[in-house]
Amino acid sequence: MRMRVDFNYMMEEFTGAGRGIAKSALEAKRGAALAAHKAVELKRGKGWLEWMSSPYDQGEVVKEINAMAADIREKNDYFVVLGIGGSALGPSAVQKALNHIHYNDLPGDKRPGPIFYVEDNIDPERMQALLDVIDIKKTVFNVISKSGNTSETMSQFLIVKKLLEDALGADAKDHIICTTSSHSGSLLPIAKKEGYRLLFVPDGVGGRFSELCPVGLLPAAVCGIDIEELLAGAAYMDQLCRVEDMDENPALMSAVMMKIAIEMGRNISVMMPYADSLSLMSDWYAQLWAESLGKLVDNEGREVRTGQTPVKSLGVTDQHSQVQLYTEGPFDKVLTFLKVGEYRTTYTISEGCEDVPSVSFLGGHTMNELIQAERDATEYALLKLGKMSMTITLPEVNAFTVGQLLYYFQMETAYMGEFLNIDAFNQPGVEEGKNATYALLGRPGYEEKKAELDARPPKKDEYII
Amino acid sequence: MRMRVDFNYMMEEFTGAGRGIAKSALEAKRGAALAAHKAVELKRGKGWLEWMSSPYDQGEVVKEINAMAADIREKNDYFVVLGIGGSALGPSAVQKALNHIHYNDLPGDKRPGPIFYVEDNIDPERMQALLDVIDIKKTVFNVISKSGNTSETMSQFLIVKKLLEDALGADAKDHIICTTSSHSGSLLPIAKKEGYRLLFVPDGVGGRFSELCPVGLLPAAVCGIDIEELLAGAAYMDQLCRVEDMDENPALMSAVMMKIAIEMGRNISVMMPYADSLSLMSDWYAQLWAESLGKLVDNEGREVRTGQTPVKSLGVTDQHSQVQLYTEGPFDKVLTFLKVGEYRTTYTISEGCEDVPSVSFLGGHTMNELIQAERDATEYALLKLGKMSMTITLPEVNAFTVGQLLYYFQMETAYMGEFLNIDAFNQPGVEEGKNATYALLGRPGYEEKKAELDARPPKKDEYII
Known part of the structure; x- marks a missing residue:
């Protein structure tokens, strides 16, 4: 029960010239990918990679x-x-x-x-x-x-x-x-x-x-x-990620794809599961991706202001909300579909309304067919307008595949931290807000911060309507 | 019970040079704002502005x-x-x-x-x-x-x-x-x-x-x-938006702010309510903003690929998920806080754990104080790193203020459509996906689209891991 990462539609040969990743650009990352893999393996189980x-x-x-x-x-x-x-x-x-x-x-x-x-x-x-x-x-x-x-x-x-x-x-x-x-x-x-x-x-x-x-x-x-199955899934993915060759390591290849996409100006990463069961995976991913990669300085302390903004989406629901923007809007995002091979239920749409063909044609199809067709169609609509997408397929949603998925994203994030040459495991930007909160609450020890806050230039009434 | 829009921290005089909106840039939009207001008023109640x-x-x-x-x-x-x-x-x-x-x-x-x-x-x-x-x-x-x-x-x-x-x-x-x-x-x-x-x-x-x-x-x-109160709130906001002077019209000024922000490269709009009750307002806004403004062509049919990507966030929750990125990451977004003046409940944090000062200092404060302090602190942390934010305050969350808020966003969207010179009321990009879905389901009349889909170049196994 292995999850699969499909990055066909990230590639220029599918999206059209200048809108996807050239094979040469992919090859050019091979050295960096090897180095990132080695760096992560060296830290395996130690420090913040425990x-x-x-x-x-x-x-x-x-x-x-x-x-x-x-x-x-x-x-x-x-x-x-x-x-x-x-x-x-x-x-x-x-x-x-x-x-x-x-x-x-x-x-x-x-x-x-x-x-x-x-x-x-x-x-x-x-x-x-x-x-x-x-x-x-x-x-x-x-x-x-x-x-x-x-x-x-x-x-x-x-x-x-x-x-x-x-x-x-x-x-x-x-x-x-x-x-x-x-x-x-x-x-x-x-x-x-x-x-x-x-x-x-x-x-x-x-x-x-x-x-x-x-x-x-x-x-x-x-x-x-079944938490043993969750961990077994994670272990299974970990084994796949021990391979240094990016062509065989799904998390490493995904990180390479995203790194190139960022270099191409895609500062947004949309996570779009086609399953209600996976809807909150997007929220979990959003924290992992945002907090790990959104950094002011690199490992040498140089100001870099890195980070790609994760966006939570849900198929098919957001086809009626966000997909208009994803297809016709700017070339500023990568979509990742989470596809389910087999849902845990099959539900057949009832026949009816035979005198209204625009409705009755649905009868006899399963909801399963409909949701899969809509996902395929959305992927295609994006591609037609030159938009990049990846598809992660879970053969089914169970503890083993979810364990894989969680661990895969964690590994992808670790590799991306190496590519960006940042510390993916700290969150210094959260400290300022915490300290300011303490100061505003009058906590002893935060008098200096309180003075700093009190010295803020006052807001102007003319800028409040 | 009027909601207020505070855009102090959008302005360069607060964010620092080059990181916010110069007063001159704001003034330069006065003509366009008047024109947008006039255009919307001319269509009032007609066509797609019914x-x-x-x-x-x-x-x-x-x-x-x-x-x-x-x-x-x-x-x-x-x-x-x-x-x-x-x-x-x-x-x-x-x-x-x-x-x-x-x-x-x-x-x-x-x-x-x-x-x-x-x-x-x-x-x-x-x-x-x-x-x-x-x-x-x-x-x-x-x-x-x-x-x-x-x-x-x-x-x-x-x-x-x-x-x-x-x-x-x-x-x-x-x-x-x-x-x-x-x-x-x-x-x-x-x-x-x-x-x-x-x-x-x-x-x-x-x-x-x-x-x-x-x-x-x-x-x-x-x-x-109380749906009459919802409508009364909308009517109240509508009256505010009848004023052509952007200094007095909250939706018009907000659209001006966002337009300048987009011109400055802010392609992301984060909506961050500090109230669980308003959490789904972000989802509603996300559709309104994305589907209205994400457009391939302008009113003259020229390819423009407009659109700013809405992001749903929640305070304080996402301070522990997204705020690291918002503070330290790239200058690519505008934050809009939805602030609540008075929550409908007051809850006092119990005293306790006196021998652990880092915990006990919380006792005696209200949750209301804490959430307000955290919002203020987050706004401040963003400002310190030069990030732009707006704050919309609902004096309290009730049918009248929610009616205002809904109508305000609708008006802002209409004005923004004028600024971008696009049709904010259609969604042509959704059609391709719909038609492809029908084709994939074998619906009669979609044979040509089916043939087009069947002619897609096959995905390559080497791009699937």
Whole structure:
């Protein structure tokens, strides 16, 4: 069950001259591709590439998580992730991909796990809305923050901690599980003091690379997903990516394609799954791609301002929203289709309305045929106007293929970091906002930043309508 | 309760030289702005600008819709929109903005209307999933297609029609309401023959401009939203937009800002609401902006390939996903924040964890303070790196301010169409894909297109990994 990457329509021989990648341009990248592969392999499992070990070294962790998940399922009706960024996007994407599309709306006996929410914002209306629909006495909250300093998550945690303690007293501790660093940060000492169950994020696994570690594995397991299969899929993709020849290594070739596309002025990367189940994969990818590659300086500290902007799209839905722009608009984007070989359901369109041929012709076809035809047609319409696209095909959507897909994108991102000569694993641009937030909230230690903010030139009324 | 548009941080005097809009550049647009305003006013209420009458001429329609909505609420537990593009995005966005964030999860006595789904894809898994969680005998389906030729919607319709007839016999007709053209298309004769209730889409109202006509008004009314207030908000914004002076007309000034930004190479427009309730406004905006402005040719038929790519974002959530790129990455985008003055709930973060100051400092603040501080901080972090942003403030999120916001974006889009000298109201680029789909499905009359598709050069195996 191998996923495939098809980059035919990235090539000039299909798109037309000047609008795609010349074979010579591809060949010219061979040296850089080899170097990038070597650089990544040298760092394998070390530093911020510790996530490359995730498919292999979690046998015991998986057992622990599955046992914990079974216990949670038995005793609770709700499971709520408190996390933001990778701590939320990965769990959401995998749940959407591998469980029923209306999972929460299923009756309990048809649901493989508790009702599941991922809370990744601090909107007060959303906090209240969550509390309106859950019974906290029957809820486990999974607080996910490696550092324990994530303001959004820790705010939610403080609220939930108090509510649980008021409602359950000493039993409150059974309703919180912390996923955090094993040896540092603010959440660990709290968890130890309070007696919360703990899972650990390995040191060299950053938030956006954490779906295949306990951050993602616990929520998936709780909802009945086969996490061993997820990891097996990742391991399978990892094996494919050990090959240094870009013609054989799907993630490396994809990175090469995107690098050339960026050089050609394609500053936008549209991810367009043709399956509702994969819709949140685009959100997960958007973080990975944006936060890893959007960088002010290169490895030598020179100002480079790199980054390609990811755009989340959904087929066929966005054919009636975005495709007009994608086809007729500027040559500024690459589309990546996520295609599904076989959907898990076949649904036949009923016959009817025989006196209205523009409607009745649909009857007898399956929805499966229709969605596939529309994807093919969209790919063709783009090509006709000279637009580049790639197609990633999952033979079917299951834990094994989703594991491949996640790991493939992580590898592509690592290779791209090498091509751009940047640090793909930090996020320095987020610090300024964090510090300014602390200053605005009057946190001790941020007085200087507060003074800086207070010294901002005032906004002008003439520029407000 | 007037929404405000703040464009201070679009201006060079704040962003720094070369990174924002010079006052002289703004002044230089005054003539074009006057001309665009005049052009739009000349077309007011006519042709494809018939939507400019929507705030004023629907008194009787509103009464009819409110009566229909009351009847639906009384007799049913579920209300399902079958539609795609504007027929889905508008109803979804308004529902999310104005009802409980977990509306469907509320018990019946706390919900102002039936459980609500919007089905805007033809994924067979999603179709099955919907049918798994609704009781069609207690469901009204609102089939929305002006032409009645929308394959996706009509496929869903055929399926639902058969299921209802099998389950309810002659009563099936009471479970389908069609929103379509009053005098043409494929759905009208079907509805008349079957005896379905009907609502009409005015001739000059295209899908993406249809939220304030029956397309959007019925779903909103069914879910208990005050549609008269929505229209009153639109009318209020319309009055503001009658002023020809760009300094007083928020939509006109916004279009001027965006036009200059595009000329400066900002080919991306990020819409970033700081409120979960407004999250789907970004999706609605994305269609409006992309489909209206992404055009191959101008009004004289010259190839221009215009269009700015809309990106959906969400604060604070995407601070942990996209903001790294927005701050440190290329100068290729404009951010528009949607700010909320007062949220409809105040939630105080509980005190606790006093021995961990990096956590305990949050206690006692409200989530409201935190989300506002984070927005301000993000705006500031962007500015510090020379990135342009606008801020639209809704004093609060209610039907009146949401009506303003919808109408404001529609007006901005109309003005931008004038600046770009394109037809903002057609979507020719979607036709190629539609025709290719028909050909691939073997529909009679599309044999020539089928031959064209069959003559495509085959994809090469060497470009598939």
